[in-house]
Amino acid sequence: QVQLVESGGGLVQAGGSLRLSCAASGRTFSRYAMGWFRQAPGKEREFVAAIRWRGGSTLYSDSVKGRFTISRDNAENTVSLQMNSLKPEDTAVYYCAADRLTFRDLGLSGQERAYGNWGQGTQVTVSS
16 A cells, blocks of 8 residues: 655745645555545535546646646656645645555546555645
């Protein structure tokens, strides 16, 4: 099982950028599709972005498409989320997650049930 730790969150003004990183331990990171979710105070956790196990194919929620970019470096066991043009409504705790199954495409990656293990989260706060 992949163990995940997020970092890179912080406070930024609207219109600014942040880059989140998720570091994975273990020898099987490259076998799993990876996703980012977020949860704002008083709201349900929502899907943000996902990337195929070997990279390439990606999936984004409508609310972040065109502003956020997910990427991965399997040689370094990391997945990143570059967040540009940030808005106050992007304020949330951001979580990195690994697919429950290896070598799977992104058909279910927009759903929480597709993911098996999660990081502890990192806080992103966007001020107006």
